Amino acid sequence: MASPDPKTYPVADLNLLSDTRDLERMIASVRLIAKLLVHPSLNPEGGDFFPASYSPRIKRLSLYSAANRIVASILGPMLDVPTVLRQLLIRLVLLNGTPFPATLADDRALEAFARESVFGVWHPVGTCRMGDIADPMAVVDPEGSVIGSDNIFVADASIMQRLPTANTNIPVIMAAEKISDALLSRN
Template sequence: MHARYSSGYEGCPSTDMAISTVAKSSWHPLGRRLGTLAVWVNRSYSTGTVALKGSSHKIEPEVDFNWLSDKRDAERLKQGFRFIVRLLQQDSLSSVALDPFPSALNARAKLVSKVTSTNYALTSFLALLMDASPRLRRGLIRRVITDGDSISDLVNDEKHLDRYIRQNVIPSWHPTSTCRMGAAADPGAVTDPSGRVHGILGLRIADASVMPFCPRANTNIPTIMVAEKLADTTLRDGRRS
């Protein structure tokens, strides 16, 4: 299930946040026993950089997302975390969501998420411990999964929550706007409204990078629309010439 909602944070538009729930957190036996409530900033304001490291197309650029460089993003993520905590306190959830805990896609979680026979055996054993008793389950969560961080620790300590979020923030996999459209006089613009790259003859860009900022939704359909529109523009300009 998925929902968009408004943070109400000053200066932010409506439906600037999103929350999603999944019944299985990973492919392995342990992941099948863990549900997830995830919240993220749907309209982010932090900006990063993309820099070329060489003239060859085979050399990947250097990308620095610079997460949470804008205060609005950090504050709304903390607000979103508290929102999830309030949801978990509702009777309809607290009766079925046993022993909730803060989770992060850290290095250990990524390692265990790899599809291997070793990980399957390890998580099968951990899953048996989770099922054995509430006491074992809570001990496993505290000592192995969370490194001691608890929901109450985070919501009751603003600095702890801020540090936790900054250490564990991850992308929502929809980066855009590295070559945004704009007037030739705009120093931050790369292309004109037809996708032509300023200052370079015969080169156009027709993908999500021309968006002025990341849209408040999945980027699939908007990117298709951009490509279709700029393809039509390119064809029309070709007929005129």
């Protein structure tokens, strides 16, 4: 919790890449994608390659605002300058001075890049997971009823036991339909 003020959003730390297997897979994926992206048959301008990361700075720049419109109108045309200048601009402004091939070649730098850049894609689930009533990690039973309470039901993404290998919206609708049907048929 960030503050006792109910209007303040909570801080949600998804603890991404805490499992070293995830980290290893992420690093291998970044290397593979980088290799494909600079392949001459795919990209004759491989020198212009840089990774886009959804950093706090980019999030701020992505907001609709008069100030951002001015910044975009200045930065956009600057990317059309001659190649050497463009590459310098990319390196200094977007890559903090380090060319990305140097990061790719350095395991520790690439790990740091992966850890700094990783983010979720808006599909958090499982904070209130469904399970057998004997399961100490379960919050709701297989009917969606909060274990240990009467007449409190949960029917949203939080009841998923783990992230499905798919988008979450349809599974949420499916779970909500199933739980609400069961509730309606009780009365």
